[in-house]
Amino acid sequence: MEKSNFVDQIRIFCRSGHGGAGSKHFMRTKFNPQAGPDGGDGGRGGHIILRGNKNMWTLLHLRYYKNVLAENGQGGNKNNMKGRDGKDIVIEVPLGTVARDEETEENEAEILEHGQEIVWIKGGRGGLGNAQFATPTNQAPEHAQPGEPGEEGWKVLELKVLADVGLVGFPNAGKSTLLSVITAAKPKIADYAFTTINPNLGIVAYRDGKSFCVADLPGIIEGAAEGRGLGHRFLRHIERNSVLLFVIPADSNDHKKEFAILVNELEQYNPELLHKQFLIAISKSEMLDDELKAAIVKELPANIPHIFISSMTQQGLNDLKDLLWKALNEGQEVTNN
Structure with a gap:
């Protein structure tokens, strides 16, 4: 099957770089063979850094990038020469990426922001050379520090x-069709469950050049929270959305029960x-008359705004955009009981 x-x-x-060892060295000149310690410090190990890139929408580029190994720092040298720091590794990721152990x-x-950089895994510190340990009472220290190890782990x-x-x-509620008519997105649409197995994003063009982003997410099934169906893979994506539009088809057997399960x-x-x-959109409403709409409204929670729409006939789509824009920009508090 195609991936x-x-x-x-x-x-x-991931493994960040080890710090370079400090140098234990004593200066020797023609006229002063015991001129004192001049061992330089070691360089720090390379960091592993995450950088946000708004032009990326997936982690696909990392699929075969299984081992991220940053460069070790160089050891110190004579003449108080500090070792070179290990080269950092920068991993570019889409906005919305979370890194965890x-x-x-x-x-x-x-x-969360384009260009944002976070030092994810720090390289080990370089060790101090013996020149750093010289004191009036110990002018020829024999000690230099080793570099600190980097961090590693899955x-x-x-x-x-x-x-x-x-x-x-639910699958087949009409979410992908809705996204395709209110945005320029072209999600896969078919008359069977789980047509959408990955999130699709689209930009809704609103009035006066304004716009907002809508995500068509894989359909929920009962038991998704326990991992059934697409389970957690779907549910984690909605944690970022400011507004959730519940799409329930007009031909549902029980609109109230379907909303409750979701x-x-x-x-x-x-x-x-x-x-x-929360907002509710009753999709595929081209088949409803006023009497059927009134019957459905009685099943819906009174405290949650609702709207009847049809992606096929374009019914209610402009009103839906107004409702979404209002919800996004007026910050209305909704009680979901």
Whole structure:
């Protein structure tokens, strides 16, 4: 099977550079064979640095980059010459990337801005040469420090898509079709579950040259929070979205139950997701008359804004853009009970 070009998690082995050893050396001149210590310091080991790049959308470029080994620092030399620092390694990553330690699962770095640089794994410090240890009472120190070792271990880079609005719903709810008509994105669309297996991003052109970003995310199934279906791979992407648009098709057997399952999966994965702004879009509404719409409204939570839309007939799409823009820019507080 062909591998996807969207890679949102990478496991790599990292080792920063060891610091160079300090030099133990004594100056010798023609007229003074015991002129004193002149051993230089060792250079520091190379860092491993993360740099944000807004032009990247995936971790694909790191798929075969399994070992990241920074250069060691050079040792010090005579004449108080400091060793050269090890060359740093810069890893460019998309915005929204989180770096964590595989063993401890501790988050170690987070890249959110273009050009942002974070020293992820520091190189070892270079050792001091014996010239640094000279004192009035010890003018010929025989001691120089070794360099500090670098850090090493298995690390995980994980991409959480940065988008203003995340489309949430069951497979085949019409999320990809909606994205294709309100943005220039061209997601794969077909009449079977899990057409979308990777996030698709699109920019919605709004009034007066304004715009916002929408992410079409893989469909949730019941049990996703426990890892069923696309499970955690999907759910982690919605942590970055300011607004969640729940897309529920008009032909659903039970709109209230479908919404409840979706919210429950979010809560099971991360209860903090319930503090985001929720909106509901009833898709495929071209088949509804006013009486059916009224019946559906009775099933929906009264405290969450809703709208009826049709990607096929363009019904309600301009009103949807207005609703999303308002939610993104007015910071309305919504209680999701």
